[in-house]
Every structure is written in structure tokens, then in C-alpha cells.
């Protein structure tokens with residue numbers, strides 16, 4: 001059973017955005033007009049007031065971008081720094097079990113050309129290893145040439161994006177917690193220390209636990225880390241799954257003792273060097289939800305692999321290549337990855353995913369608009 005969410009989110013976003021700048025208003029309006037309301041699947045339960053909270057987050061996100069980039073080119077609202085954006089091939093395994101053949105995985109042996117952008121979640125451009133330790137690392141995959149009904153109905157869109165982070169749990173359980181942290185980010189210029197002022201609520205304790213794990217999970221080379229969707233997705237018409245990716249090689253490059261600002265990009269360049277490097281291969285896995293106890297509305301919750309095992313369904317191959325050139329870097333900077341770029345068979349579900357639909361659109365529209373300078377931007381950030 002599908003139910004339509006009200007248009008309040010988009011409307012609220014437009015109204016709230018009016019107070020910022022003409023450039024922002026235009027972007028929020030276009031974003032709102034471009035997409036119909038998100039359908040709610042039978043697996044989801046949206047709390048009362050969520051649509052209004054999403055509207056507030058959209059407005060706050062555009063205000064945050066305005067604050068961070070008063071001059072010059074605006075970047076992504078989250079994950080602005082890429083370590084490398086590479087060309088890859090995504091092949092559905094020829095021995096994929098019949099009950100996993102759905103959506104982009106319907107045809108055994110099917111090959112898709114793909115872009116993959118490896119990134120850092122820190123909301124501004126910063127050294128790869130900050131003073132507080134590692135941040136969350138991202139892997140965004142864009143399959144090209146998919147077939148089937150798509151979610152956003154964008155003309156000509158034949159892509160399926162998978163957005164993954166390097167831990168199985170996302171840092172925030174739901175929309176209301178994300179709203180609170182976003183308010184603090186804007187009020188305190190991205191310093192979220194006060195979000196963790198005791199006493200911590202049960203939801204906040206979940207966030208603190210994930211943040212601790214993030215800060216303990218160091219990566220020496222983005223090509224050697226596992227990645228997870230954390231949030232759930234439809235899998236075909238009547239099932240739900242999470243996705244993950246595991247590097248085939250067990251190699252682990254140590255983090256340098258004195259890491260340079262861009263040591264992760266340097267590690268990727270060395271690995272994929274056309275003369276001396278080697279291809280990177282990953283297994284793409286699906287974890288089907290086989291028990292009603294596996295949460296959908298809490299994105300911090302990991303699904304036990306003992307209950308719901310992972311199944312290899314596809315293989316990602318990244319050949320040696322020179323990805324660190326102005327053309328490829330610029331091409332990727334202008335791309336938009338979102339879990340809502342894709343087939344209805346893989347609709348993002350759960351509160352955090354419902355929130356992501358309009359926020360990603362607002363962020364990518366905002367950063368795609370040229371701006372007249374009133375001075376030189378402040379570099380480095």
C-alpha cells in the first residue's frame with residue numbers, strides 16, 4: 001500500500017528560503033517544483049510533524065551553504081571533499097541467486113559503466129585527518145544506462161546511485177535529531193559540541209556511539225575500506241534490503257605517521273597508477289531484510305548478519321587510470337549523487353532516506369548556480 005506525503009515539505013522549504021537570498025529562493029523553488037511528494041511504502045511509519053521538519057532542514061541547509069561559501073564556488077552540503085572520482089565497471093554476477101534478481105540486478109552478467117566518487121563527510125574542505133581523528137568516508141556509485149521506471153522522473157535519467165559510508169550505522173537515527181544538529185551547525189558555525197551536552201537522550205546516546213566508532217575507524221586508502229548504505233531500500237516490489245561493498249584484496253595501507261592534507265588522494269593515485277598500480281576490485285552485497293525486528297526507522301541500527309546474511313550480487317572493477325586531472329575532477333564536481341537517483345525498485349525508505357530526497361536536490365541546485373563575486377574567496381579553507 002502506497003500513501004502520498006503532503007506537499008508541505010516543499011512549500012515550507014520555499015517559504016523559509018525566502019529570508020536568505022534571491023539565489024537561494026530560485027534554487028529551492030526549482031527543487032520543490034521538480035519532484036512529486038515521496039510515496040510512503042508499507043514498510044515505513046513517518047512520525048507526525050516530519051514533513052515540516054524536513055522543510056526546515058532544507059532551508060537550514062541552504063543557509064549553511066551560504067554561510068560556508070559567502071564568496072566563490074559553493075561545494076556539496078556534506079562530503080564536499082573528494083579523494084578521487086574514478087571510472088569503473090559494475091557487473092551483475094553471472095551466478096546471482098534467482099531470488100536476488102531484481103531492479104538493476106535483474107539480469108545475470110549485465111555490465112554497467114559507472115562513476116565512483118570517494119569522499120570525506122566533513123562539511124567543509126579540510127585535511128583528510130582532522131584534529132578530532134578520522135571523519136566518515138564516503139563512496140558514491142553512479143551506474144549509467146539502467147532500465148526501468150525511475151524515482152525522480154528526470155528527463156533522460158537512466159542512472160542508479162548507491163551512496164555508502166565506511167560504517168554500517170549512520171550517525172543520526174531520525175529526522176528530528178538531524179534537525180537539532182543542523183540548527184546547531186548554523187547557530188555555532190559548524191561547531192556541534194553543544195549537541196552532546198549531557199544528559200544525553202537515548203537517541204543522542206546512539207549518535208555518540210556511532211561518532212566514537214567513526215573517530216576510531218581510520219582509513220589508509222579509500223580503495224581498501226568496506227562501505228555500507230546504512231539506511232534501507234526497497235528491493236523489487238515487496239522486499240527491503242541494505243547494500244554494502246567489500247574490497248576483494250585484504251591489503252591495508254597504514255595511515256602515514258604524519259599524514260599530508262590529501263594523503264587519501266595520494267594513496268588512491270599510487271594504487272591506480274597507470275604504470276605501476278593495479279586494478280581495485282570490490283564485491284557489492286545485498287542484505288535482505290528477513291525479520292520484522294530489523295529496524296527501518298532508525299538509521300543508526302545495524303542489521304545483524306547472523307539474522308540477515310550478506311549475499312554477493314555484483315562486482316566492481318576500477319582499472320588503473322589517471323583520475324587526478326582537471327577534466328575529470330571538474331566533471332565529478334558537477335555531478336549529483338543521491339539515493340533518489342534510481343529505479344522505483346530501489347526506493348530509499350525510512351525517515352533519514354525520506355529526508356535526503358529534497359535536501360540533496362536543494363544542495364546540488366544551490367552549488368550549481370554561478371554567483372557574482374564581491375571579493376576573492378578565502379583559500380585555503
Ligand code: HEM
Nearest residue numbers: 076077078079117138139140163170230231337359363364
Ligand atoms: C544513511 C545515511 C547517509 C549516507 C550513507 C550518506 C552518504 C552520502 C555520500 C556518500 C555523499 C557524497 C555523494 C557524492 O560523492 O556526491 C553524500 C552527500 C550528501 N549528503 Fe548524505 N548520507 C546520508 C544521510 C544524509 C542526510 C540525513 C543528509 C541531510 C539531510 C545528507 C545530506 C547530504 C548532502 C546535502 C550531500 C551533498 C549533495 C550534493 O550537493 O550533491 N546525507 N551523502
